[in-house]
Amino acid sequence: MAGGESPMKLVYTDVLVIGGGLAGLRAAVGVKRRGLDTIVLSLVPAKRSHSAAAQGGMQASLANSAMGRGDNEDVHFEDTVKGSDWGCDQHVARMFVHTAPKAVRELAGWGVPWNRVRAGEREAVVNAERVTIREAPEAHGLITARDFGGTRKWRTCHTSDGTGHAMLFALGDQSIAHGIPVMERMEALALIHEGGRCFGAIVRELVTGQITSFVSRATVIATGGYGRIYKVSTNGIICEGTGMAIALETGVAELGNMEAVQFHPTAIVPAGILTTEGCRGDGGLLRDVDGHRFMPDYEPEKKELASRDVVSRRMTEHMRKGKGVSSPYGDHLWLDISVLGRAHIEKNLREVKDICHYFLGIDPAEEWIPVRPTQHYSMGGIRTRHSGESTTLKGLYACGEAACWDLHGFNRLGGNSVAETVVAGMIVSEFIADFCQSDASEINIPTALVREFHAREQARLDALLASNGTERAGDIRRRMEEIMIDKVGIFRSGDELDAAVDELQELLVRSRRLGLRSSARGANPELVAAYRLPKMLKLALCVASGARARTESRGAHSREDYPQRDDANWLKRTLTTWTGEDDTLPAIDYEALDVTAMELPPGFRGYGQAGHRDHADTAARRAEVTAIRERLKGADRFEIQRALMPFEHLLPERYRGRNERLEEPLDD
Amino acid sequence: MTEESTARRLSIRILRHDPQNPASAPHIESFELDETPGMTLFIALNRIRDEQAPSLQFDFVCRAGVCGSCGMLINGRPGLACRTLTAKLGPAIMLAPLPVFRLIGDLSVDTGAWAREMGERLQTWLHREAEADIDRLEERMDPGRAEEIYELDRCIECGCCIAACGTARMRKDFVGAAGINKIARFRLDPRDQRSDEDFYELVGSDDGVFGCMSLLGCHDVCPKGLPLKSQIAFVRRKMLAVK
Numbered sequence: 001m002a003g004g005e006s007p008m009k010l011v012y013t014d015v016l017v018i019g020g021g022l023a024g025l026r027a028a029v030g031v032k033r034r035g036l037d038t039i040v041l042s043l044v045p046a047k048r049s050h051s052a053a054a055q056g057g058m059q060a061s062l063a064n065s066a067m068g069r070g071d072n073e074d075v076h077f078e079d080t081v082k083g084s085d086w087g088c089d090q091h092v093a094r095m096f097v098h099t100a101p102k103a104v105r106e107l108a109g110w111g112v113p114w115n116r117v118r119a120g121e122r123e124a125v126v127n128a129e130r131v132t133i134r135e136a137p138e139a140h141g142l143i144t145a146r147d148f149g150g151t152r153k154w155r156t157c158h159t160s161d162g163t164g165h166a167m168l169f170a171l172g173d174q175s176i177a178h179g180i181p182v183m184e185r186m187e188a189l190a191l192i193h194e195g196g197r198c199f200g201a202i203v204r205e206l207v208t209g210q211i212t213s214f215v216s217r218a219t220v221i222a223t224g225g226y227g228r229i230y231k232v233s234t235n236g237i238i239c240e241g242t243g244m245a246i247a248l249e250t251g252v253a254e255l256g257n258m259e260a261v262q263f264h265p266t267a268i269v270p271a272g273i274l275t276t277e278g279c280r281g282d283g284g285l286l287r288d289v290d291g292h293r294f295m296p297d298y299e300p301e302k303k304e305l306a307s308r309d310v311v312s313r314r315m316t317e318h319m320r321k322g323k324g325v326s327s328p329y330g331d332h333l334w335l336d337i338s339v340l341g342r343a344h345i346e347k348n349l350r351e352v353k354d355i356c357h358y359f360l361g362i363d364p365a366e367e368w369i370p371v372r373p374t375q376h377y378s379m380g381g382i383r384t385r386h387s388g389e390s391t392t393l394k395g396l397y398a399c400g401e402a403a404c405w406d407l408h409g410f411n412r413l414g415g416n417s418v419a420e421t422v423v424a425g426m427i428v429s430e431f432i433a434d435f436c437q438s439d440a441s442e443i444n445i446p447t448a449l450v451r452e453f454h455a456r457e458q459a460r461l462d463a464l465l466a467s468n469g470t471e472r473a474g475d476i477r478r479r480m481e482e483i484m485i486d487k488v489g490i491f492r493s494g495d496e497l498d499a500a501v502d503e504l505q506e507l508l509v510r511s512r513r514l515g516l517r518s519s520a521r522g523a524n525p526e527l528v529a530a531y532r533l534p535k536m537l538k539l540a541l542c543v544a545s546g547a548r549a550r551t552e553s554r555g556a557h558s559r560e561d562y563p564q565r566d567d568a569n570w571l572k573r574t575l576t577t578w579t580g581e582d583d584t585l586p587a588i589d590y591e592a593l594d595v596t597a598m599e600l601p602p603g604f605r606g607y608g609q610a611g612h613r614d615h616a617d618t619a620a621r622r623a624e625v626t627a628i629r630e631r632l633k634g635a636d637r638f639e640i641q642r643a644l645m646p647f648e649h650l651l652p653e654r655y656r657g658r659n660e661r662l663e664e665p666l667d668d
Numbered sequence: 669m670t671e672e673s674t675a676r677r678l679s680i681r682i683l684r685h686d687p688q689n690p691a692s693a694p695h696i697e698s699f700e701l702d703e704t705p706g707m708t709l710f711i712a713l714n715r716i717r718d719e720q721a722p723s724l725q726f727d728f729v730c731r732a733g734v735c736g737s738c739g740m741l742i743n744g745r746p747g748l749a750c751r752t753l754t755a756k757l758g759p760a761i762m763l764a765p766l767p768v769f770r771l772i773g774d775l776s777v778d779t780g781a782w783a784r785e786m787g788e789r790l791q792t793w794l795h796r797e798a799e800a801d802i803d804r805l806e807e808r809m810d811p812g813r814a815e816e817i818y819e820l821d822r823c824i825e826c827g828c829c830i831a832a833c834g835t836a837r838m839r840k841d842f843v844g845a846a847g848i849n850k851i852a853r854f855r856l857d858p859r860d861q862r863s864d865e866d867f868y869e870l871v872g873s874d875d876g877v878f879g880c881m882s883l884l885g886c887h888d889v890c891p892k893g894l895p896l897k898s899q900i901a902f903v904r905r906k907m908l909a910v911k
Contacts, residue, residue: 044727045780047825048735062806102802109802111794111857113818116811141808159818165734166821173793176784184780185772207772208688236729270706273732328705347815351734358733358751359708474718518723522688523773526722657803666804 008454009212010447013039014436016200016216018188018243020046022164022421023400024222025171025182030429031218032178036436039214040175041186041203043238047172050224050236051421054164055351056278057146057156058422059415060100063661064142065117066135067154072661073097074637075152078600080413083150083307085555085565086602087257087409087573087593092386094599094647096407096416096423101659103422104143104157110170113159114143115348125283125340127303128293138662146348147281148414150307150607154281156415161276161351164418171422188243189531191219191396192445192453193250198396199445201246202457209522211458213450217441218395218432220388221247222425225378225401229540230489231481233375234267234274243402245535247382248542248586253393254575256383256404256591258539259546262412262556263312263490264376270329271359272374275352277414280304282348284337286315287368288323291334299607306607309411309556312373313608316490319372327370334368341365373490377401377417379408379556380543383575386650388428392577395441397432399424406573410555430652461521464530469515473530476507476514480540483507488544493560497548504544505584508537542576542586549588550574553609565612567602571595595621599645676703676759680712682724683764686773697721709742709749709763713775725773733891736824739766739831740775746828746889749775766831779827786825790843790870792850795862809858820853820899822892829896832885841875845886845896848877852899855906867903868910877904 015031017024020042028038040046063071076097081088108114119140124133148156159166175182188201192213200215223243227235247253265286266275280286285293286304298314299306315333318324324331337345337352342365345353356364382398383391384405390396400421407420435441487500511534518526552566553559571593576586595601595617602618604610625644632640638658648656660666678701685694699716710731717724726749727737733751740749741764743757754761769777786792800807829845836842851871854860871877880900887897
């Protein structure tokens with residue numbers, strides 16, 4: 001059947017959610033509860049989304065356990081901002097830390113079997129020593145937490161090391177309870193838009209090849225990260241960033257901070273599968289070829305539990321000194337959790353134990369685990385306001401890893417990503433519902449516009465299927481993955497980034513001459529790989545060219561030729577757009593962060609490299625903050641916070657209430 | 669890490685069929701490839717698709733044994749392909765799609781539709797009257813009970829237990845071990861306000877827990893090692909006590 005003859009199938013819904021992981025499902029439940037019609041599209045059955053792979057837990061300052069006492073939003077906020085290396089939006093960080101305890105409690109109400117505090121004494125390993133922790137009787141049965149990197153309190157709520165799984169299944173079951181249709185094996189190929197307004201998406205059924213136009217008042221992209229542009233990634237194989245890419249391809253929507261890419265310190269070698277930060281949070285150690293625990297040599301304060309960007313760099317530095325363990329798959333280091341004892345591993349780190357058993361054939365209670373830093377998380381994404389709406393394309397929203405509303409800046413803390421997925425889903429769905437229930441969301445578009453987008457996508461697929469091009473998608477893709485890991489990895493430099501950008505552009509040009517061996521219009525994995533490839537290359541080019549332009553080091557972006565964090569010139573967010581279809585480079589622009597409005601003015605993180613260059617406004621703002629704190633000495637922490645940087649007005653009304661804690665009871 | 673030299677030549681036979689294509693008939697196709705160290709069926713199948721059979725269909729997502737996408741018959745036994753090391757198998761390997769489920773193509777089956785249908789039918793979500801006030805301290809739970817619930821909550825709905833189930837082969841509406849385990853999980857959860865009478869309405873029939881013939885293939889193949897044998901027996905006992 002030729003493209004032009006195919007009847008156009010059209011579906012209307014109020015809110016089209018693209019992506020069935022934690023963020024997308026929570027957003028869908030949110031708008032459904034507000035009385036809107038919604039459809040979730042997912043590449044895979046929703047419960048198979050990559051959210052399921054999150055192991056260690058989600059941060060929320062409940063302060064129930066003994067090691068979490070004294071924790072609150074203020075502490076979580078500071079940890080998050082320092083973790084981001086001051087790259088985050090501090091208003092968004094405030095909204096997030098305020099809503100995270102509510103998210104954990106909501107999920108408890110939906111069935112997540114969070115691990116609980118048990119009153120009395122228990123043994124734990126802290127800094128390689130056995131210590132006794134005494135849990136208070138009044139905390140018994142409340143949700144407990146474990147330690148994670150870059151945090152001052154034990155704040156990470158968990159269900160053993162299967163937290164993402166338990167959360168995703170609870171939310172998946174909630175979406176069933178709410179009767180939300182989740183259409184599986186569906187892939188959005190393009191957004192329908194005109195005049196700065198998004199009207200839905202053109203969608204391909206992966207099994208039949210059928211193209212359907214989904215028209216909606218609001219469209220949400222919650223498709224996760226772009227880890228698979230790298231050769232070695234902990235990400236699931238569906239994390240190809242195509243949701244961000246279709247936003248980029250509008251030429252209107254902006255992507256933020258795409259060069260901010262996180263490497264997780266402990267993925268197993270060679271499979272690249274994650275072992276949770278909980279391994280180190282619970283007391284596990286990193287050792288080198290001599291069995292020496294090396295992290296205290298570099299980071300005397302936080303040791304193994306500095307932020308991920310710092311630990312990954314220290315590990316790489318140490319291997320460069322010849323202290324790695326050589327293997328047929330390159331050098332690695334050891335993660336030692338045997339110090340925690342078998343009972344702890346079999347109860348709290350059972351996924352890690354399974355992974356070691358099946359993929360390495362070892363028992364981590366007896367043997368050390370071969371690990372090295374591996375691509376893990378995409379801080380960058382579709383640039384949105386605090387409401388989740390695209391800054392430039394009305395009616396388009398994004399949440400979770402696919403978005404850059406900018407909670408993480410240049411480095412995300414462990415435990416803040418699954419927390420972000422549900423928190424963003426909660427917050428953004430309220431803003432979407434407000435929008436959809438206002439006159440501003442009325443859509444009035446000609447079917448001809450929809451047909452035009454539909455026909456264009458169909459024509460592209462037809463052209464690919466009919467092409468006698470000689471390039472193979474697999475070859476180009478493998479080369480892209482190698483370039484990204486070799487030249488746009490943990491340590492970066494101008495020369496290598498130049499070379500990366502040049503070659504990626506060549507690959508993009510080559511990707512326009514692909515040929516296929518299989519011509520099936522329906523299920524056809526080769527066709528899928530072919531049409532995704534240019535999208536992935538465009539993202540890779542955003543990452544590489546953003547990294548090349550940023551001549552400083554900040555968080556996970558580490559330039560060997562510019563090792564210093566340079567607030568004077570670079571306290572700003574990178575914005576990339578793809579304006580011409582035939583372009584081979586994104587347009588790059590910047591958005592300054594406003595130091596004068598920061599609750600926490602830029603400073604030293606307390607770990608990693610000291611000595612940065614200050615922004616012109618930093619000294620004045622620091623003095624201002626000190627003066628405000630001085631003036632309000634004795635006031636409660638909420639009053640001080642409000643004086644420093646008001647944020648509550650930005651939250652949807654239903655999430656503005658204070659969070660109760662054992663030490664901060666709410667009045668009735 | 670095992671580093672023994674693995675210069676084996678593998679012969680992988682795959683039961684193939686594309687139901688979308690009227691010209692397709694189920695057939696077995698053989699592929700040969702050199703084994704590499706640490707090779708899993710995930711790696712092997714991707715290599716076959718890259719180098720020999722671009723149209724070959726299969727499903728992987730996490731490739732780490734946690735998402736449940738890649739259940740298939742591996743030498744006749746249901747299991748997760750991603751975490752199956754070829755080194756643990758002989759040089760001749762037979763792969764087929766999981767039975768019982770609708771075939772999408774080759775090794776890909778529609779476990780998603782099955783899971784959704786099961787969820788709707790067994791109402792596999794926490795049932796409680798009032799929504800908790802999320803500003804306030806969460807309801808307390810015994811720490812041991814939370815761990816017991818998590819134990820049953822670990823089901824990844826991969827479908828291996830259904831594919832290994834004698835009853836499911838004969839009775840297409842049988843809820844299977846995954847379904848019964850779900851009921852056991854919510855029954856154990858003090859936050860769920862349903863009674864045994866309510867659960868009886870869901871699984872108190874021959875399509876429910878009374879249909880189980882106790883062959884317990886489910887228990888033997890469950891990739892997560894869930895205690896399916898004891899849970900089925902337990903739910904059956906509780907349901908018998910209702911009427």
